[in-house]
Structure formats: C-alpha cells, structure tokens
Amino acid sequence: MSVAPVFDALIHAPGRLQICAILSSVDAEFAMLRDAIKVSDSVMSKHLKQLEEAGYVALTKTSENGRQRTWASLTGKGRKAFAAHVAELQRLAAMTAPTRLGEGFAG
Amino acid sequence: MTQDQDPHEALASIRDARAGIGRDLDYPVWWDFAYGGVLAVIVASTGLPAPWNTTVFIFCMLGVVLMVQWWKKKFGWWVNGYSPRRAGRVAWGLVAFMMAMMGLGLWTRLFDGPAWAPWAAGALTWIVAGFSGRLWMNAYRKDLAELPR
Secondary structure (H helix, E strand, O other), X not given: OOOOOOOOHHHHOOOHHHHHHHHOOEEEEHHHXXXXXXXXXXXXXXXXXXXXXXXXXXXXXEEEOOEEEEEEEEOHHHHHHHHHHHHHHHHHHHHXXXXXXXXXXXX | OOOOOOHHHHHHHHXXXXXXXXXXXXXXXXXXXXXXXXXXXXHHHOOOOOOHHHXXXXXXXXXXXXXXXXXXXXXXXXXXXXXXXXXXXXXXXXXXXXXXXXXXXXXXXXXXXXOHHHHHHHHHHHHXXXXXXXXXXXXXXXXXXXXXX
C-alpha cells in the first residue's frame, strides 16, 4: 500500500526522527531510546512529550522492582504520519543528488 | 546533525537508527534452547489427553511471557506489530512446520497413531525452532537496515 507523501516538521527534527524510526519497528524503553540517539534524559523527555502531545507516541509506565520504567510505542496516527514523512523524504531525495563531501570548496 | 538536514541525511539517519536496534545485539544461546523447548513442549503436548494438553499449553504460554519479560528488561525493546518482510517469511515457515508437527501429535491422540510420534515431533521442533530463532534475528536485522515500508 503506498502512502501519500507529507512532510511533518514535528517528526523531521533530529532526535524525533530517530525516535520514530526506532519505534516504527519496536516498542522501546526510555533508557534504550535515550542511549540510541545519545541525548540527555531531559532532552529525551521533551522529545517524547512533544510526540505524545501530537498523538504520535503512546507512553506506558511500568513498575519493576520499585523502579518506574517508561515504554514508548508509535500510535496508529504516528505510524501513518511517519510513513508519510518517509515517503516525502524519498520523493525529495529522488529529486536531488546526495551532497558529496568537499562539494562547494573552491580550493 | 542539524535541524535542516537534507532528505538524504534524514533517510540515512532513519536507516541508521533502525539498524542500530539489532546491530550489537548479543543474546545468550539458552534463549534459543528455551524458545525451541517451549515450542517443542507445545507440539509434543498435542499427543496428551485432555486436560493435560491444555494444562501444559497454559504453562508454556506462561513460559513465553517470562521469556518476553526477561528480554524487555535486558534489552529495553520488543518487536511490535511492524511486519518485517524477511523475518516474516521465517516466522510463517516455522508456523507451517509446527502445524505439521502438531498434526503428528493429533494423529496419535485422535487416530491411534504411534506413541512415539508426538515425542519425535517435539524433538524435531526443538531443533528447528531453536535454529529458526537465530535465523529470524538475522533476517530481522536485514529488515531493520532498510527503510520502513
């Protein structure tokens, strides 16, 4: 099934794009996501809060040995928005050649 | 990475983030033995009379739940509803194999087939399911290295 390409500025931001990429295939715990995209706890919290407010991510809190863990998963809305954003990136990429290292330097 | 990453950079970062999930994954061999073992017992139990077959099945499901909890605690992720192409083929192949093996067990229980059939089916399932777990993970890694479909 093809998806209509739609650019999504909320998803496109670095960090959130990677979070959505990971959650497109697995449900993940806060610490795993934070380590995967190499950001601080506060930055990760901010990203997840923004995605949750947009209805793209569902957060579930579980208690384990007295320690609270937060799990994130993409919602149906988030999955559609991410697929549409990827389709738009592919459309744009097809129109432009990849940037090469050193391009633009005169010498 | 900058806020205004171009489409090529963005697509590369998506591929990289997804591939990173399984890249350095090193899970113990006992997982394959346990996974194959649980499926083997489910298959072999089809030869048992009621209510033992149902009782064994329930305990096996509890075993699966415990294994999933262990994985989630150790690695911090678990597969969701996303349907990977290559790994999906491996999973469906295992399902087809298990159905055939369960047929052997039912043959014994319902049609007086040989008593060894469910045990043989269980033993075969242990081996095949144990290997297919690793095969599935390799296929899943390849699926993750691509853009989502």
